[in-house]
Amino acid sequence: MPEVSRKIADAVNKSQLEAVSRLDGPLLVLAGAGTGKTRVITYRIANMIGNGIAPERILGLTFTNKAAREMRERLAAMIPGDSAEKVFLGTFHSFGARFLRRHVGVLGFTSDFTIADEADQLGIMKQAILDVDLNKDLANPKFCLHLTSKIKNAMSAPEAADIRDTILSRFFPAIYRRYNQILKNQNMLDFDDLLLFVVMILERDEQILERSRKEKTHLLVDEYQDTNFLQFRLLQLLAGKSRNLCVVGDDDQSIYGWRGAEITHILRFAEKFPGAKVVKLERNYRSTTTILDGANAVISLNNNRHSKNLWSDLGEGEPIKIISARTGEEEADFVADTIIDAINGRDRLSPSSIAILYRSNHLSRLIEESLRVSRIPYKLVGSKSFYDRKEVRDAVAYLKILHNKRDDQSLLRIIGVPPRGIGDKAIEHLKRIKAESGAIPMGDILATREFRASVTNAAAKSAEQLADTIRLFRQEFQQGSVEIAPSARKYLEQVGYLDGLARMHKDTDEYIRRRDNVLELVNAMAQYQGRNPSATLGDFLESHSLADDSDKVRKDSQDDDAVTLMTVHAAKGLEFPLVLVVAMENGMFPNERAMRDGSVEEERRLFYVAMTRAKKQLILTRAISRMTHGEIMRRPPSPFLGDIPKELTVSANAQNAFKKVDTETLIKALENFTA
């Protein structure tokens, strides 16, 4: 076994040391919640470098950008020089994107491909359905995208899709092929292609495979329980015969089954990589025994799991609170009151040490209102983020068409925004000519005689202007060594978008707000280039496409010290002294639709993740009735609440928890007192 530096050996416990020091061959680290997983990974990388493995040859894959960022920071603090910079640490998808920029040529794409976002995918799928002449009532575009993703992730043929509808099952293969063809025509890849194409190239091309294996000799994967088939296959290919593959994960925290993740990968790792060493991390450094025992009791009801025995020596602490409110509003008020008490009361918690978790995004709304009324600073992770605003997406589309002239989706998005005399009719002609001509980019059609002859003078004129401006700035950006932010701003002005916003919104406040959002995007570009001085527009767009929830944080105040609101999914990997989980009702958590898909165990794992985020105190709240779809719904409490042993919990009603005295009663009481 390789030497481990004294500094590292002193910083880890016995089982952690095993995981850190065994550098060759397959290794599975089963890391329960709060057992120092990130610590193990970073120390392990430091140990690799300490033992002479070149940092360039280490490939660390994660599922979120945030996890990658965190690891790099911790690594940089640990090892001297710029070695930490040289390790590839990133998401599977960003690795795929980087790999494909080099190699995607063999599949007929060019290296300046763009990544299709959800809106692009939907638009392309709608077009594909239209192209195969199917009545759109028969082929739901969203459902088709779902099927497409499943097919790609399983690397199977569209004929193998599991479709009950006989008509759709007959047409789906054609739709699937047409969808991919449109993507290719536009030099675009969807998210799944980012993984699929890497695997295809590695399987097909022995030389690239050998070269890749030599380049990355030591692989490390975080959150292995979330890998899907493509990701598994990628690891298998890259690991090769040397199989220097270390995967870290916790089967109990597998919560992405709906996205194709297969828990069997972690359950059967030792079968797929015979001779694999297995290290279990069971000592929890995070939570009180009350919280841990509660979480263990809940998760032990699952059948499909590695047995494990998580323990901590952090003391019993407070019991788990279960609070019933009459309505969602009352629940939200209770949450705000609890937080005020935690901050100002004897606990003196800082807002940033408090998290409010929920199963689905829309549940944040009521809570937000209460927090605002109570003037509690908060930040919202994910959900309707800044980047989802219409004006920001429009601005991004303007930039995308600049970078990729074949991106028809972006052109269609911006051609009528702001209104410039090109309306439905002109767009019909544009699409018609596109269909007749084959693969000519729509942007080029704008300048053709046929198009100009088909539409009104006004439309032809502004189409020409639009095409000219785009061409002009495309050249500017292609020259490289451009300061992307100022150029982007100039472009958005000259193309008439910023002025257009004013025309589109008579309400000046709204106009200013939207313009500020667009300028905020420009600002984000400047910051991006500040971090990566040689960055091009394409680089910015890629990082924008691959951004995840943890990159999308909406702050309600400038204060960094704020309460965090997020979904349980977004909370994975994080910890907080005080955690509140809201909407603990049957149907909400566990989620009704998820239950219909038969994934009770995954819902339970999700609840396990929620519980194990808490270090000192866990509060679970529910509302007896709640507004959903605009009508009041009564729901029974979540069955998960009953799965927690009674001796670990205390239950109460929200209205008794914080006695609210309105001013009138107070005055009366005072009067009585003075009298």
Next chain:
DNA sequence: ATGTTTAATCTTTTT
């Protein structure tokens, strides 16, 4: 072609 009103459709989780 564009602006305004009404109807409809959904909210599970996301790289």
Next chain:
DNA sequence: GATTAAACAT
């Protein structure tokens, strides 16, 4: 309850 598509009026 909020966003988006479709229908209608200017």
